[in-house]
Amino acid sequence: MALHRETPLLESVPLGAVSGRRVFLKMENMQPAGSFKLRGIGRVCEEAANAGATRFISPSGGNAGYAAAWSGRELGVCTTVIVPVTTSEEAKKAIASLGAEVIVSGKSWKESNELALKMSGEDPKSKYIHAFDDPVMWDGHGTLIDEAAKQGPKPDTVVLSVGGGGLLCGVVAGMDRNGWGDVPVLACETEGAASFAAAVAAGEIVELDGITSVATSLGARAVAPMALELTRNHRIIPYVATDEAAVSACGRFLDDHRVLVEPACGVSLSAIYDNTPLLGDAGTVLVVVCGGIGISAAKLRDLETRFSLS
Known part of the structure; x- marks a missing residue:
């Protein structure tokens, strides 16, 4: 049985009001491991465990490592997670727990x-x-679109x-197999x-050269080659926002929906x-509310103070 769970698709009245659009939220923050990562990483781990793996080794900015650790816990497989120094203390403690x-x-x-490979x-x-470059993993992540296609209307744009x-x-793989191949994707960073x-x-x-954003879960210095390759056949629009905008969106989303997400997710909401x-x-x-474990009420308050948002 898959380790991930089907998540709700909610129509957001507050986001609809500010944008003048119908806005649907795919609530991946409600996965047992806190983010969409469990879909793909859970699938990879299940296949590996069935093939006889006795240890999972994951490099991660936090959420991927947490999903690997969760999968290892559920499958009874020892897990080692290697994280960069930019990873929040909250994320590291959560993984260790x-x-x-x-x-x-x-x-x-x-x-x-590099250490994980060694x-x-x-x-x-x-x-x-x-953490992100694996076709088996992509297929797992695409299940969120399989669900969304059954739960609500076909969108005019997907935001992630x-x-x-x-x-x-x-998501693009999931869109293609559900007849959404003509729908553009707004790719937020x-x-x-x-x-x-x-x-x-x-x-x-x-x-x-390095990662300077507070959205540390977006901290890959280079994307998977397939991500760029997809732009040849699918309309994918880059959207780049400030850290301030991402943090502001986290606070507004908390007020509007009583849901706490990290800036890596907030940038899509922004x-x-x-x-x-x-x-x-x-x-x-359709907005993929990807979730994230690297946030707390105290950390959000600190970020809001840093950007004079409180």
Whole structure:
């Protein structure tokens, strides 16, 4: 049985009011592991466990590692999660609480990934769990569109956040298999973590010098090559917002829906709250509320104070 759960699709009256559109929210924050990551990573882990893996090794900005740790806990497989120094204390403690070994290594996902590859190469019974670049994972992530297609109307635009591009790859695959291939995707990032927008602008994968955004879960210095490849056959529009806009959206969403999400998710919500012209004349919008464990009430208050939003 799949480790992920079907999540609600809710129509947001507050977001509809500020944008003049019908806005539907796919509430991936309600997954047992706190984010959409459980869909794809859970599928990868299940397949690996069935094939005899005795350890999962995951490099992560927090949410992927938590999903791997959750999967390991559910499947009875030891899990090691390697996180960069940018990962929040909340995320590290949450991962460790599931019984996983947490190793802090590197300034970004790239450095954490190098250690994960080394460790998995030394243990033939381990399974390396990529944070975002795995076709099996993408297929798992795409199940959120399988659900949304049954739960509500076909949207005019899908809005989602992009870190390494795993969610984007999965959602586009899900859209294609549900007859939504003609629906554009607004791919949202924050300044200081916009590796997808940089790749689209350059026409090739671009590696950022570093991650400077507070949206640390978007901290992949380069996106999966497939994320860029998809732009050849699908209309994918980069949207880059400030950290301030992402944090502001988190606070507004908490007020409007009593739901706490991290800035990596807030950047997608900011596209609706700020009613970006990139949405065009889309009358119906589906927003993937991707969730995230790297947030708390206290941390949100601190971020709001930092940006003079409180």
